[in-house]
Amino acid sequence: MDEFLKEIMPNVVAYSKRFWQSISQTGEMMLWSGLISLAIGLMLGVLLTISKKGGIRQNGIVYQLVNILVNVFRSIPFVILLIFLIPFTRIVAGTAIGVKGALVPLVFGCVPFYTRQVEAALASVDPGKVEAARAMGSGTLGLIFRVYLKEAVPDLIRVTTITLISLIGLTTMAGAVGAGGIGSFAINYGQNQNHQDIVNVCVILLLVFVSLLQLLGNSLARRTTNRALISRGIRAAEEPPKEI
């Protein structure tokens, strides 16, 4: 087995320690920036939805503030954002380099995108449902959690998948501030040292990673859509409610 691997990708094997390290760095960046971005993006998306004109808590100032911030940060290319945010990152994270230094720009790069996606997902919730819930006496929190977020679950899963995939793209650029990861491994040890096998392996690795995410996202989205419940048959209709 070792012989075979050495045969097809000698440089990956030679730099295997660096290779595994880069995978763990990418994983680390994905995990933390992903969690933080999803939490903030979800909040801002909800904020945009409820504060916009005709929303359940209409507020022009809040809406415009979030709206402009999102637009500004969405229009800055990520590589520029990375270096632009260095002073700010130092204050927040204590350092501007390494995985820790990359988290702040990753969050800034990812949140605006996710916010818009969440806003679009929530916009697909039928306003009639919101009105019915208001008529039943639900307040702002009830409307957010019991109607908007609950009814939009399949759409939210879909946009979260898209966002995480684009976040993988962003992490490969984080090498610019020395955060490592698969992207910088491919550039520094592959491209720069003319080791084509390293580049190839990195591409395949990312491809597999993205495909797995997409697969997982699709299946979750499908399972949470009520259409799927129909295809599972009338049995669902005949089962007694689990509540009891």
Added chain:
Amino acid sequence: MIEISHISKTFTSRENTVDAVRDVSLQVREGEIFGVIGNSGAGKSTLVRCLNLLEIPDSGEMRVAGRRIALRGGRAYFDGSSRPAGEKQLGQLRRSMGMIFQHFNLLDRSTVFDNIAYPLRYTGMNRTDISSRVMELLRLVGLTDKAGAYPSQLSGGQKQRVAIARALAGSPKILLSDEATSALDPDATESILNLLRTLNEELGLTIVLITHEMAVIKAIAHRVAVMENGLVVEEGDVYDVFANPQQDITRRFVASATALSRVDKLLREDSPLVQVKPGEMLLRLTFSRESVGDAAISAISRDYGVSVNIVLASVEALRDDTLGGLIAVFQGRPDQLEGAVSWLEENRIKVEVLRRG
């Protein structure tokens, strides 16, 4: 039960302002089915949303659910309070009324059970009580076997039944119905109207029913208000409004719900059926509660020597009453015709001359 006085609501956007509801005063009595009819854009949907303060009127006053509510500047002040009502108070008021909608507005990702349980959750009610209440409601609307189904597995009529069960979950005394049958086929419409009527009669539920179809009013309402351009232009017992509509718009609505309106089409097309020769008159006779059943036609032909040629005739069922209509060509000498007409009028039959030969 519900009393609103001088309620107005204006919507302003950059392009224009719409006076959706203009100075409307109404009274809905306990235990009645009160219909509001109007064309789209007449303001009836806004009016019903004002009743549970989904839309807060700009001005006016209302008494509802035992509260006196003053409305100023798009805010509601409860029971003489100087502070506008907050989310909590508004929520409480809304919970005292149920509401159903044209497009049902059920939560698609929740089962029938969970949809009906929605208004009961987070109210301090425990799971067992919620569950038995939901089952009771499912029995009430005849869907006990659908508790675990999702809305997408139900027909339109079944969805509306679930919506009705959900609206009644908190045992409100008032049900607001916004075009609840407009998206349903005729059979489902009939079954939903029957259900509403049963709820009204057996639970004493007061129902405010918004519709653009006179047939709905005719089938179940006790009283009706007709809206046009944000104003209530006519109001009264359904029977009286049908028997004696005052406004043009009301006449059009009434005509839309009776077979006799076909004569207007015949008149427009100048059909041979409605041609009159000299010495003939085309009349519309309306038989009301007191006169239906009398042998009027045989009486006038016998006593006045007038011959009557019936073009159209119908008897309308209004809730539990009937209202008859007849379109006929009367033939005879002028004095005979005059005598017949005055006899009819004496017998409380409304006579309209449509054409004179």
